[in-house]
Amino acid sequence: MVVVEDNPGDIYLIRQALEKRGIGDLTVLQDGEAGYIFVTEVERGAASPPDLFIIDLSLPRRSGPELLARIKTSSAFAHSRIIIASSSYSSRDRSVASRLGADRYFVKPSSFDQFMTIGALAAELLDEGSS
Amino acid sequence: MPGSLEEQTVYIFAPTGRDARLIVDTLSEADILAKTCSSRDELSRALQTGAAAAIISEEALSSQDVQELARHLESQPFWSDLPILLLTFAGRPTPQNISSGRAAEVLGNVTLLERPLRPMTLRAAVRSAIRARMRQYQLRRRQESLQHAISELEQFAYSASHDLREPLRNIAIFSELLEKEHLAALDKTGRQYCNFVRASAKRMETLIDDLLAYTRLNDDESHxxxxxxxxxxxxxxxxxxxxxxxxxxxxxxxxxxxxxxxxxxxxxxxxxxxxxxxxxxxxxxxxxxxxxxxxxxxxxxxxxxxxxxxxxxxxxxxxxxxxxxxxxxxxxxxxxxxxxxxxxxxxxxxxxxxxxxxxxxxxxxxxxxxxxxxxxxxxxxx
CATH class of the missing domain: 3.30.565.10 (Histidine kinase-like ATPase, C-terminal domain)
Structure with missing residues (x-):
């Protein structure tokens, strides 16, 4: 699992949501540039591709859509699933994410219980991937 | 000066090359950019890329030409009203006179100039047309910069609203967790503070939602x-x-x-x-x-x-x-x-x-x- 997210609060919440689903092996990258470097490492064989990315839409240095496009052009990630997470419920942002090939778009809610549903979303994508 | 070189040029469409060349010479002496068009197609192309004004002699226009030109002029943007100087013959009514009359009606911003024409009259009429055209270019520039400012402002409001939402979500969720999981550790005042935080976060969320609704009114236009x-x-x-x-x-x-x-x-x-x-x-x-x-x-x-x-x-x-x-x-x-x-x-x-x-x-x-x-x-x- 790779989470690309710059907001410490959201990192905490995503970690909680995934732990509740028994998903523990988490790499956290704090900006889009770190995401780019990670992608290059995987392409060189220095790291293995994750089963699932959770990528924030608005990241420092390189944006979520930029990183998403980069991942999608690389054959190394053919089996990685991608969730784009964002505070924005604008249809424009949502359609950009799906056009670039994100598997899911998650609007980060403002209540704890609702935020935890990202765990179910992740589990569902991981199940699809393994079956 | 606003506008490209083409947009400062007066195009002349007269069937006999001699007339057209004479007009170009007369205008050039007054430092007015002028070019001849040898066919209606050439004129249409020139008008499409931009022109300060058009000088057309009536014998060059068939009624089909008039229709064609009128169609072209109707599709002008709102700021544009191309000045047209139509050269007619004084006196005796001819088929050309009649189509000129019709052209003056349908081509919009038309000035009729009767031949024989003194160079001074021609230059004054063309200068006046160019002045009016320059005003139109100014209007276009205003409009463009206004449109630009509006869309930037809307983009700003939109992004700001979304960026404001991000920290707000965390305030809402973590004050919720504080109340849920650490209630026992808080005294009455502490709980009250927590309540204030949550109520403020809720209120700010409403404000942002409404602000987004307000800025989004423009998006709807294209739907x-x-x-x-x-x-x-x-x-x-x-x-x-x-x-x-x-x-x-x-x-x-x-x-x-x-x-x-x-x-x-x-x-x-x-x-x-x-x-x-x-x-x-x-x-x-x-x-x-x-x-x-x-x-x-x-x-x-x-x-x-x-x-x-x-x-x-x-x-x-x-x-x-x-x-x-x-x-x-x-x-x-x-x-x-x-x-x-x-x-x-x-x-x-x-x-x-x-x-x-x-x-x-x-x-x-x-x-x-x-x-x-x-x-x-x-x-x-x-």
């Missing part, structure tokens, strides 16, 4: 939503969205016969939703009595009214309430973001109407707004 709205349906939907508040307040609502008007139904719904929500919210001691009605506004269209028996508004505030973030009450007494009426005003004004209130403190308010008749009435006017 292919039908532009006629059944007011009765919009009111019905608005009442449904307010059903809890209506039941709790014991409001009685009377809806008169309402027309179909030319406006996006989401917009008309938003107006009624805001006005009715206010009518229920700003109630006095008695349960709200609200009446929605419409009447014809002579020569304009329809005038809608939403009348209540609520607390009313003092005269000095009656205009101010339509401004963005303008509120008259503390949030504890009547909650709100101060955006609802601003949204209503923006929608109404954009469709060419007016919105206002008539009210007396303690004696209720009536909000009025007008909607223009559609020019064509495919959906009927109800």
């Amino acid at each position: 292919n939503e039908p532009t006629t709205a059944d007011a009765a349906k919009c009111v019905e939907m608005a009442l449904a969205s307010l059903s809890t508040a209506i039941t709790e307040s014991g409001a009685e609502i009377e809806v008169g016969p309402l027309p179909v008007v030319s406006m996006r139904s989401t917009h008309l719904y938003q107006i009624f939703q805001n006005l009715l929500a206010n009518a229920v919210k700003y109630r006095g001691e008695a349960p709200p009595r609200i009446r929605v009605s419409a009447s014809r506004e002579e020569g304009f269209g329809w005038r809608f009214a939403v009348k209540d028996n609520g607390i009313g508004i003092s005269p000095e505030y009656q205009e101010r309430i339509f401004g963005l973030f303008k509120r008259l009450h503390t949030n504890a007494k009547y909650s709100g973001s101060g955006i609802g009426l601003a949204i209503c005003q923006r929608i109404v004004q954009r469709s060419g109407g007016k919105i206002w209130v008539e009210s007396e403190p303690g004696r209720g308010s009536t909000f009025y707004f007008t909607v223009k008749h559609e020019r064509l009435a495919p959906g009927g006017r109800g």
Whole structure:
């Protein structure tokens, strides 16, 4: 699992949501540039591709859509699933994410219980991937 | 000087090359950029890339040419009204004279110049046409920079609203967790602080949502939503969205016969939703009595009214309430973001109407707004 997210609060919440689903092996990258470097490492064989990315839409240095496009052009990630997470419920942002090939778009809610549903979303994508 | 080189050039279309060359020479002596066109196609192409003015001699124009040119001129952007100087022959009526008369009618910004023409007359007429054209370019530049500023401002409001939402979510969630998981560790004051944080976060969220709704009014323009709205349906939907508040307040609502008007139904719904929500919210001691009605506004269209028996508004505030973030009450007494009426005003004004209130403190308010008749009435006017 790779989470690309710059907001410490959201990192905490995503970690909680995934732990509740028994998903523990988490790499956290704090900006889009770190995401780019990670992608290059995987392409060189220095790291293995994750089963699932959770990528924030608005990241420092390189944006979520930029990183998403980069991942999608690389054959190394053919089996990685991608969730784009964002505070924005604008249809424009949502359609950009799906056009670039994100598997899911998650609007980060403002209540704890609702935020935890990202765990179910992740589990569902991981199940699809393994079956 | 505004405009490209082409846009500063006068194009001349005269069938005999000699006439055209003479005109070019006359204008060049006065430092006016001039070029000849040897065919109508060449003229059309030149006008497409931009031109300061066109000089056309009447014998060059068949009636088909006139039609073609008129079509081209009709598709000009709003700032553009290309000056055309039409050279005619004085005196005897000829078939050309007749088509010139017609050309003068359909080609818009046409000046007729009778031959024989003195160079001085020609230069003065062309200079005047160029001056007018330069004004048009200025108008275009203003329009472009205005459009640019507006879209930047909207983009700014939009992004700012989204970026504000991000930290806010965390404030809401972590104060929620603090209350949920650490309640025992907090004393009474601590819990109260927590409550303040959560209530403020909630309120800020409403503000941001409403602000987004306000900025998004522009996005809607491009959508292919039908532009006629059944007011009765919009009111019905608005009442449904307010059903809890209506039941709790014991409001009685009377809806008169309402027309179909030319406006996006989401917009008309938003107006009624805001006005009715206010009518229920700003109630006095008695349960709200609200009446929605419409009447014809002579020569304009329809005038809608939403009348209540609520607390009313003092005269000095009656205009101010339509401004963005303008509120008259503390949030504890009547909650709100101060955006609802601003949204209503923006929608109404954009469709060419007016919105206002008539009210007396303690004696209720009536909000009025007008909607223009559609020019064509495919959906009927109800």
